[in-house]
Amino acid sequence: MNRKTLVLSAVIGLLAPVLAGCGGSDGGSDGADAIVVGTTDQVIATKDAQAPLDPAFTYDTATWNLIRNTIQSLMHVPRGGGAPVPEAASKCEFTDRQNESYRCTLRSGLKFSNGDPVTAADAKFSIERLVNIKDPNGASGLMTNIDTIDTNGDSEIVFHLKTPDATFPYKLSTPVAGLLNPKTYSANKLRTGFEVDGSGPYTFKAEVSGDVMTKAIFTRNPNYKGDLKLQNDKVEVKTFTDANVMGKALDSGDIDMMTRAMTPEQIKSLVENPKEGIALTEIPGLEIRYLGFDTAAPSVKEKAVRQAMAYVIDRGDLVTKVYGAMAEPLYSLIPATIATHTNSFFNKYGEPDRAKAAQLLEDAGISTPVKLTMNYTTDHYGAATAKEFETLKAQLNDSGLFDITVKGEEWKSFRPNQTKGDYAVYGMGWFPDFPDPDNYIAPFLDKDNFLNTPYANPTLRNELIPDSRREADRSAATNTFAQIQDIVAEDVPVLPLWQGKQYVASRDDIAGVEWAVNSSAELLLWELHRGTSKAS
Structure with a gap:
């Protein structure tokens, strides 16, 4: 051929x-x-991660790809994208104008692979199990807006939400909302192996x-x-x-x-x-890469340190040296190819500027060079990650404002350590759970976020994120998302680096x-x- x-x-x-x-x-x-x-x-199954394929525990692309092909969800995003459509369900819809009550009807004759019938009670069990176990490594945060779940017979299930959430159908399309058989999954214990x-x-x-x-x-x-x-x-x-x-x-x-x-x-x-x-x-x-910060760690607790890093890092140089045509610079948590994106980091910091970074640190009374360790995973995002962090190290150290050490670890230890707060600065990647701007914001900034970050901005959590979810027309939330992105650029709890192909x-x-x-x-x-x- x-x-x-x-x-x-x-x-x-x-x-x-x-x-x-x-x-x-x-x-x-x-x-x-x-x-x-x-x-x-x-x-990998380890002492700290004994249940790598349990939907209540795992929250990464590798394991979700295995689960997605085996465990059915009520909804799925159709080929080519767009709004979710029924999968295990025959019909799902909001039943109120406020987007607070969501009703699904299961397909007739639905069965688990062993032949057991799938019922609405199983769907209720599966999601309540996730929320009750609430493993810190998992994605229970996607479902914490559920207030109560009702069933009507074997085929109908109704989700009552605490606050309006137009993204809820997308959340029901993810593996965390997958339908589990109570005969093989315990209600309060992870399934190991x-x-x-x-x-x-x-x-x-x-x-x-x-x-x-x-x-x-x-x-x-x-x-x-x-x-x-x-x-x-x-x-x-x-x-x-x-x-x-x-x-x-x-x-x-x-x-x-x-x-x-x-x-x-x-x-x-x-x-x-x-x-x-x-x-x-x-x-x-829709992949992004970023630096995350434990904002409670003494070395990066001062916002000026994180802002100075934002002034110094040269995304264009990083992409050219490491990834070439595979990536492009990113100046927000929300990628440029997603509606509601704004270049908030570029608008605030512009091109790399050592002088502004130096003045910022001096005004904050921070002695230089600032000594930091940047941690990354050696085996989860590809072989180029090591070169990426050596490039970042060189950029920061060459400024004379930082004294950076980089340290790589395998994912099996990196992820548990990151969740526990062992790293002041760490590199992570993100593929969205669903293609909505909310999924580039809430997983990092909302309550029960998967980074387990100590950063908690009440304006974001209590006002802007809930407001953004009220809009069924997602473009109508553009101004709200712009405010969120500007706050992130100001506070720098995370520092976006690039988005990839x-x-x-x-x-x-x-x-x-x-x-x-x-x-x-x-x-x-x-x-x-x-x-x-x-x-x-």
């Missing part, structure tokens, strides 16, 4: 333009063999070496009823510790596709020197690749199949 590089220029959800497409036939795979997907995402089951499109089996999952095997669930159209019967997700080894496996045909995380060098090579039989697909990305490489006999990873980095395995596309 001819060499080819496929570039998909589109944006999802609240982006413009929106991808258009309709579901394909439920025809299954053209071949009996499994489609094999490679990834460098690691799923690597077992997952639900009523989703696939059943799941893990191959494990020690405490590390090496392969995830997804097989079509014969009991599945929902809105998704499966294009294959079996997919295997194989884990690699090195992106270059993963690339060689693709070249040799040992895997059919590789996703997160290809290196900048691999992508550049495939763009400039396409390989026979390999397709490179660019997919719109996504690339997927695949054998060119694999179809559906452009739909199999969406802008939120969700892995939608049901879209993949061999041969030409069946979708219409």
Whole structure:
């Protein structure tokens, strides 16, 4: 076959333009063999993280991608983005003008993979379980606005919210709202190990070496009823510790596709020197990277220190040296491709300015150089992360205003340590739970946020965030989100660095690749199949 590089220029959800497409036939795979997907995402069970695949515990892209293909949610974001549509439900809607009461009716004949019927009581159990367990590592904060949950018979469930929330349908599309079987999930205890089951499109089996999952095997669930159209019967997700080894496996045909995380060098090579039989697909990305701060830590407690870092860091230089065409500078928590974005950090700090940073520190009575350790994870966001932090270190130290040390740790220890507040400054990435500006604000700044940050701004939490959620027309909340972004730029509880693009490489006999990873980095395995596309 001819060499080819496929570039998909589109944006999802609240982006413009929106991808258009309709579901394909439920025809299954053209071949009996499994489609094999490679990834460098690691799923590990440790002493501090014994339940890596429990929806009440886990909150990262790697594990959510496994759960999403196994555990069914009431809603899902359709192919091409846009407003959520029913998945396990046959119908969902707000029943009041204030967006405070949300009613769903389950599909008829819905079953878990073991054949047990799925009822409204199971949906109630699943979400109440998440909120009651309230694990600090998890995403229970997405559901804490629920006041009460009522059921009416086996098929109807009603969520009564504490305050209006137009984003609630999106939250019901996430794995934290997945439907669990009370026979296999305890109401008040996490499910340890690597077992997952639900009523989703696939059943799941893990191959494990020690405490590390090496392969995830997804097989079509014969009991599945929902809105998704499966294009294959079996997919295997194989884990690699090195992106270059993963690339060689693709070249040799040992895997059919590789996703997160290809290196900048691999992508550049495939763009400039396409390989026979390999397709490179660019997919719109909503990923952001940022520095987080423990604002209670003595070294960064003074706002002037964080603001001085904002003056010194050169995002353009960082992107050019480390990521090239894979990224672009970001001056807000909300990416430039999401409606309501404003360049609040650029508006306040402009181009890098050492003199202004020095004056700011002097006026605050802070001695220089300010000594800090910046922590990052070595194995969660790709091999380029180490170079990124060396570049940031050089920028800050070259100013003479900072004395920076960088320290890398594996994700299995990095994330628990970050949650416990062990790091004054740390690097993190974020793919949204759903493509709405709220999901770039609340997870960092609202009560029960996933960073577990001590930063608590009452204006943000008690006024602006609730106000933004009242608007069903999200563009009507633009002014509110602008105020939020300006406060973040002033207080710098987090410091946005860049937003990225996504690339997927695949054998060119694999179809559906452009739909199999969406802008939120969700892995939608049901879209993949061999041969030409069946979708219409």
